Amino acid sequence: MSKYQNICDSMLLSRFFDRELEPDEQTLVREHIKSCPSCQKMHREHQAVSDFFRAGMDEIVSQIRFDSLETKILEQIREKQISWQTKLKLFFLSRRIIIPIAAMAAMMFIFFSLTVKSPVSVAGPSALITSFTGDISSVMFLETPESHQTIIWFQETF
């Protein structure tokens, strides 16, 4: 208990909500919240925000044909030898991982697209995204499986 002078610290609570604390710290804060009205209030607010974004993201993701994408991608892998940077992209798609941090995705995309030569048989994406910034809550970069049309899907903030 003496580890923290003030458990009601917003940064500490934020790390608790994101499950970034060590197990003993997580337990400590969880116990504290049970008896602290202000931390309970913060917890409810954090939960509401998380639920809001999760619901929006779930709705968007539910509209994406991951199964179809995954099947076609795996077929292409079997049919032809493809570059390692494409395999990396397929890894992300096949695991249904969404990267909401636009800059990170864009920079990785551009890095791999520009620094490594692709085999002639593999067509590049219709668009290379060199930067993306905005007042948005999430963004995804997609590519259609056959003709590699680039899609940017974003969720506006309100």
Added chain:
Amino acid sequence: MLTFASAASVQAGTINIVVKTVLASQNTKFADPRLSDLIRELESVFRYSSYQLLSQNAMNLNMNQTGAAPLPEDRVLKITPARITGNRAELQLVLFKGDRQIFQTVIQLLNNGMITVGGPEYKGGYLLFNISVSF
């Protein structure tokens, strides 16, 4: 002849840009015949059952000249070509809603290629902005 026209376009530094605004939804089953090629692409990624073309804006821009496509609900997409490198045109896209800037991005788009930007909710569905270029 086509090759000559294309070369002249590059020399003049102009880019033809078309912005199609599409409403994608699951309310009905409808495929706008003017979007047949685009729908085939989108259906490989999305599960929407209806794709309706709401508007289409064509513009011919010089380098560093900004064109604006009016979009639903007071949105505007501003497009500025920066340069042509090989078979790609570098474009800056900036989306506004009213006075507020929603996002800005810089892309390198293939000649005769397209990119689709989507996400805003509209009339029970989602807006997609399909941007194609030729030069």
